[in-house]
Amino acid sequence: MTSSIELLMAVGPSSWTLSWDPSWLMYISAALQFNSMITVTIRSQCTKEVEKSEIGRIFAVVALGQSIVPLISNPLFGLIYKATLGTALPGAYLLCIVVMLVFVLVSSLIMSCNEYKKCKSSEQLIISS
Numbered sequence: 001m002t003s004s005i006e007l008l009m010a011v012g013p014s015s016w017t018l019s020w021d022p023s024w025l026m027y028i029s030a031a032l033q034f035n036s037m038i039t040v041t042i043r044s045q046c047t048k049e050v051e052k053s054e055i056g057r058i059f060a061v062v063a064l065g066q067s068i069v070p071l072i073s074n075p076l077f078g079l080i081y082k083a084t085l086g087t088a089l090p091g092a093y094l095l096c097i098v099v100m101l102v103f104v105l106v107s108s109l110i111m112s113c114n115e116y117k118k119c120k121s122s123e124q125l126i127i128s129s
Helices: 004-011 025-029 035-049 053-083 092-128
Strands: none
Touching: 035 053, 035 092, 053 092
C-alpha cells in the first residue's frame, strides 16, 4: 500500500489494451501513496525506541541519511533504468523503490510491535506490584 503507484507503474503495460479503462487504478494508487508519511513514521518510531537524551542524535542520523540517499539513489536508479530499458521490464527501478518502501514498512511494524510489548510488560509490572 505504501508504494502502490510505483508498483502499478512498474508492472503496468506501456499502453493499456484492456476492454475497460484502467485510469481509475492510477487515481486509487496515487491516493494510497504514503511516501511522504514515511519520514514522520521513522522519526516517531525512533523517538519511542531511544532514551530522551539521545533523540537529538537519532534525528541527526536520520537527517544525514535523508541527505545522503538522493546522492546515491539517483545515479543508482539511472543505471538500473538504462540497463533494463530494452528488457521486458523497463520499470525495474520502480520495483527497487517498492522493495525499499516495504522494508521501511516492515521495520516500522516491528518497532511498533516491540513498543507495544514493552508497554504491555510495564503495565503488567505495575498491576502486579
